[in-house]
Structure formats: structure tokens, C-alpha cells
Amino acid sequence: MPESPTTQWSIQRLLEWTTDYFNQAGSDSARLDAEVLLAEALQCQRIQLYTRFGEVPPVEPLTRFRAWVKRRAAGEPVAYIVGYREFYSLRFKVTPDVLIPRPETEDVVVSALEACKGFPKPVRIIDVGTGSGCIAVALAKQLKSDFQIAATDLSLEALAVARENAAAHEVGDKIRFYEGDLLEALPAGSTPVHLIVSNPPYIGRREADTVEEDVKKYEPDSALFAGEQGTEIILRLVEQAPRFLLPGGKLVFEASPEVMESCIDIVGESPLTFEKVLDDLAGLKRILIASYEQAPA
Numbered sequence: 001m002p003e004s005p006t007t008q009w010s011i012q013r014l015l016e017w018t019t020d021y022f023n024q025a026g027s028d029s030a031r032l033d034a035e036v037l038l039a040e041a042l043q044c045q046r047i048q049l050y051t052r053f054g055e056v057p058p059v060e061p062l063t064r065f066r067a068w069v070k071r072r073a074a075g076e077p078v079a080y081i082v083g084y085r086e087f088y089s090l091r092f093k094v095t096p097d098v099l100i101p102r103p104e105t106e107d108v109v110v111s112a113l114e115a116c117k118g119f120p121k122p123v124r125i126i127d128v129g130t131g132s133g134c135i136a137v138a139l140a141k142q143l144k145s146d147f148q149i150a151a152t153d154l155s156l157e158a159l160a161v162a163r164e165n166a167a168a169h170e171v172g173d174k175i176r177f178y179e180g181d182l183l184e185a186l187p188a189g190s191t192p193v194h195l196i197v198s199n200p201p202y203i204g205r206r207e208a209d210t211v212e213e214d215v216k217k218y219e220p221d222s223a224l225f226a227g228e229q230g231t232e233i234i235l236r237l238v239e240q241a242p243r244f245l246l247p248g249g250k251l252v253f254e255a256s257p258e259v260m261e262s263c264i265d266i267v268g269e270s271p272l273t274f275e276k277v278l279d280d281l282a283g284l285k286r287i288l289i290a291s292y293e294q295a296p297a
């Protein structure tokens with residue numbers, strides 16, 4: 001925004017100017033981005049901006065806001081700039097080491113909670129590829145008591161963020177975190193569980209051109225891409241799952257509509273029983289649920 005000694009940059013003018021600027025820069029959430037950044041710079045709730053429209057912010061938050069506006073206009077996600085994202089009505093710390101939690105992943109939590117209703121207590125759950133810990137922490141907050149959650153990730157940096165989020169939401173002592181490859185990250189001889197949940201990487205290198213440039217530039221490659229086809233990690237997850245599931249246990253995972261048919265085939269060729277695919281709010285095939293009917297080998 002232009003700096004001028006004669007211009008009074010009220011909150012209202014700042015929001016209007018920044019929204020226009022973000023629109024021109026190609027943001028499809030320009031007003032929201034402007035509000036989130038300004039509220040964070042002023043250390044207030046977004047809603048409070050509306051009761052302070054005529055106020056002219058002091059120099060320090062204004063300087064911070066200007067710098068953030070430049071970063072956002074250059075394509076950096078708002079969540080990385082302010083350092084957090086809301087997920088399942090909880091605030092999660094995010095850094096460039098973790099995927100920014102997406103709204104469609106909240107449906108994984110909903111499906112997991114639904115599945116938990118059919119299991120005896122204490123319910124045992126594994127979250128594979130926990131990233132910021134959003135699924136594991138949201139489940140822990142909802143289940144409240146009588147559950148055990150283990151969470152795995154290949155990235156030590158992501159696990160550090162997940163641990164911080166679990167502690168911030170006071171479930172740090174209820175989730176165990178393990179570094180390593182999918183379910184193999186768990187200690188040998190781990191007790192089988194009722195439920196495995198995952199939002200694994202599922203974008204194929206062959207469809208990389210269809211992914212937004214800012215997503216590829218700012219979010220971790222290892223959280224997005226899974227081999228050439230996009231199903232390579234899901235294939236291994238489905239192969240490993242029977243060894244870690246109790247009879248009657250379930251596997252709930254997120255995928256994209258592009259790979260969902262292949263995921264159904266992968267489950268069909270495994271010892272798991274395909275149950276159903278659920279659509280997201282946009283009507284896209286997003287979540288696959290399978291069960292394990294046989295006794296573990």
C-alpha cells in the first residue's frame with residue numbers, strides 16, 4: 001500500500017486497499033486474507049476489525065502488516081505467514097515443514113469418530129502421516145477419554161510441530177508420536193488397533209502440472225506427492241494395514257477423486273474389505289473406508 005504522510009490508513013481503508021491488491025494478485029480469498037493478516041498484526045479477533053473501522057493503527061503493527069501483505073501478494077499462504085490454521089475449530093501451529101490442514105480433511109475426523117462408535121473402549125487408533133497432528137489432536141479432543149492414539153510421520157520436523165500442537169491442546173500425554181515409514185514406524189510387536197486413519201500424500205508426479213504453483217512452491221513436497229501415479233503410498237499403507245488392525249478394525253483414508261478408482265482396486269486386491277467412498281462438500285470422491293474382517297496373520 002502506498003506510504004504517504006498525508007494519507008490516514010484507517011482499518012477500513014487498509015482492508016479495502018489490500019483486498020483490491022490481493023484480487024489483482026490473483027488471490028481467490030482476497031478479503032479474508034486481508035482480514036486475517038490485519039487482525040494478526042493488530043493482535044485482535046477478525047470480527048473486532050469491524051468495530052474498529054475508523055481507527056488508524058499504530059506504526060509498528062502497520063509495518064508488520066505491510067511486510068505480510070507483500071509476502072501474501074507474492075503467493076505465500078496466509079497460514080505460513082501468521083503461523084497457524086484453524087482445523088476442526090481448533091488452532092494448529094503450522095510451519096513450512098507441515099501441510100496446511102485442509103477443510104476436506106475434517107471429514108476424515110468425522111468418519112473416524114463415526115467408526116469409533118462401533119468399537120469397545122479403550123479405542124486404539126493410529127494416524128499415519130500426521131503432519132501438523134491435526135487429525136490425531138482433533139480426535140483426541142473429541143474422544144476425551146478412554147482411547148489411545150499413535151501418530152507417525154517420516155518427517156522429524158513435522159513430528160515436532162505435531163507434538164507442540166498436541167501439548168497446546170492438552171492432549172500431549174494422550175498421543176504417542178513415532179518417526180518412520182507409515183505403520184512400520186511403530187515399535188515391533190505393537191498391539192493391533194481398531195482404527196487406522198490417514199491423509200497420506202496422494203498426488204502423482206504425472207499430475208503435478210495441475211497443482212497450484214503456490215502449493216508446490218510453499219508446501220512440503222513429501223506431504224503432497226506420492227510417486228508417478230499418486231497411489232504408491234496408499235498401496236503400501238493398504239498392504240501394511242492388516243498386520244496392524246484387529247479383526248473388525250477399519251482403515252479410513254483421504255485421497256483425491258483422480259486416484260479414488262485406483263484406491264478401490266488396491267483395496268479390492270488386499271485382505272481388506274471395501275466398505276464405501278464418501279464425497280466431500282464439493283461432491284468429489286474424497287474418503288475411502290475399508291474394514292478388516294479376518295484374524296490378523
Ligand SMILES: C[S@@+](CC[C@H](N)C(=O)[O-])C[C@H]1O[C@@H](n2cnc3c(N)ncnc32)[C@H](O)[C@@H]1O
Pocket residue numbers: 098099100101102105128129130131132133134135152153154155158180181182198199200201202222223224233
Ligand atoms: C498430506 S500430508 C497430511 C498431514 C496431516 N495429516 C493433514 O491431514 O494435514 C501427509 C503427511 O505424510 C507424511 N509422509 C509422507 N510419506 C510418509 C511415509 N512414507 N511414512 C510416514 N509419513 C509420511 C508427510 O511428511 C506429511 O506430513
